[in-house]
Amino acid sequence: MTPPTSIYLHIPFCKHRCAYCDFNTYAGQEAMIPAYVEALIKEIEWLGKRLPFTNYQSTQTIFFGGGTPSLLSESQFDSVMSALSSAFTLSASAEVTIEANPGTISPEKLDAIRKAGINRISFGVQSTVTEELQMLERSHDFFTVIDAVTTARKAGFDNLNLDLIYALPEQTLQSWQTTVKRILELEPEHISAYALTLEHGTPFGRWSQRGLLPIPDPDLAADMYEWTMDYLATSGYTQYEISNWAKQSAEDRRLKAEAPAFACHHNIQYWRSLPYFGLGAGAHGYAGGYRYSNALRIKTYIDRLTNSEISNLPFPISPAAVNHHKQTQQDDISDYMINNLRLVNAGIADSDFRSRFGAGLLEIFPKEIDELIRTGLLEKKTSDGSEVFRLTKRGRLLGNQVFMRFVN
Ligand code: SF4
Incomplete structure (x- = not known):
């Protein structure tokens, strides 16, 4: 579900x-x-x-x-x-x-x-x-x-x-x-x-x-x-x-x-890279496997919803959307890493990553994780029986350097 x-x-x-x-x-x-x-x-x-x-x-x-x-x-x-x-x-x-x-x-x-x-x-x-x-x-x-x-x-x-x-x-x-x-x-x-x-x-x-x-x-x-x-x-x-x-x-x-x-x-x-609907001019959404964005200008947004007869768009793309993109698994993994690592306490539990993507974090990113831990930007702990990876205090200061490693 x-x-x-x-x-x-x-x-x-x-x-x-x-x-x-x-x-x-x-x-x-x-x-x-x-x-x-x-x-x-x-x-x-x-x-x-x-x-x-x-x-x-x-x-x-x-x-x-x-x-x-x-x-x-x-x-x-x-x-x-x-x-x-x-x-x-x-x-x-x-x-x-x-x-x-x-x-x-x-x-x-x-x-x-x-x-x-x-x-x-x-x-x-x-x-x-x-x-x-x-x-x-x-x-x-x-x-x-x-x-x-x-x-x-x-x-x-x-x-x-x-x-x-x-x-x-x-x-x-x-x-x-x-x-x-x-x-x-x-x-x-x-x-x-x-x-x-x-x-x-x-x-x-x-x-x-x-x-x-x-x-x-x-x-x-x-x-x-x-x-x-x-x-x-x-x-x-x-x-x-x-x-x-x-x-x-x-x-x-x-x-x-x-x-x-x-x-x-x-x-x-x-x-947490969970679904949301974005409504209104320029809003972005992520649901049904799509990322999408609506028309930026107010008048264009109003016109698209007022005059549109488009009906065969895939859910949740509305007539207001000017861009939509079906996410690949690789896109989802990159987005997941960049978003979830922002949660500095909770970090990423390997069990959650595995249940979403069918493989462990260390199987997908062995080199990147090892290097980020060695350089003191990421740390590993165990919580509720799962390995959890999160930013160190230094990693919070240099978040963009960490995120770059996971961009596909
Ligand atoms: S223009 Fe000023 S008030 Fe309006 S959203 Fe931007 S920062 Fe906020």
């Missing part, structure tokens, strides 16, 4: 396009939100009609990402959530997350989305230092973040993530430490911390190529990351993924679970 699946819905609208961002998102297109929501509901219904002919049983996580999903109105959330519950069997304990910018929520909106079934919020905080936020072109300050967290708590949200970015231009170790310490005072259940990446095609990418962005050197960025790992570990947070930490709960200590209760279970679905 196919394992439970997850659903990602992309909401590609932002009030302003930040200079570092390369997500598929558009500013000044809010007039298209109603038509976009209608198209999204069509895509949900399109998949829902085909689900009875598949093995997919239930949905355990839903994630509204963006862009700025919190720009949708209360009634638009309600319509999308109703369409999802009609089309899919949502598990009773489904984790339903919405990404939000701290300045885009109100008590009324939070009450409404909570009633619609959303139970987790991921706030894009990035920094608590005013100058850094201004340089990132973010419209909030730390006081807006405090307000957003307080309002979310009052509305009954007991599972909050705060997203941070380090290695910002002109950032010092001390200013990064200030951000992390201030964030901890808000007692989030989850913290994500990613190093800034300078993407081609963004203003930050261009400015950096011209030498105009004084970004921290790699050693300082590594110091920031190492300090974060140590500091969060002594502050009651478990690092379960390269860039993600969850507050330890009494339940975690009792169950010694592979993933902490407050981990982002939606992202674990990706990191």
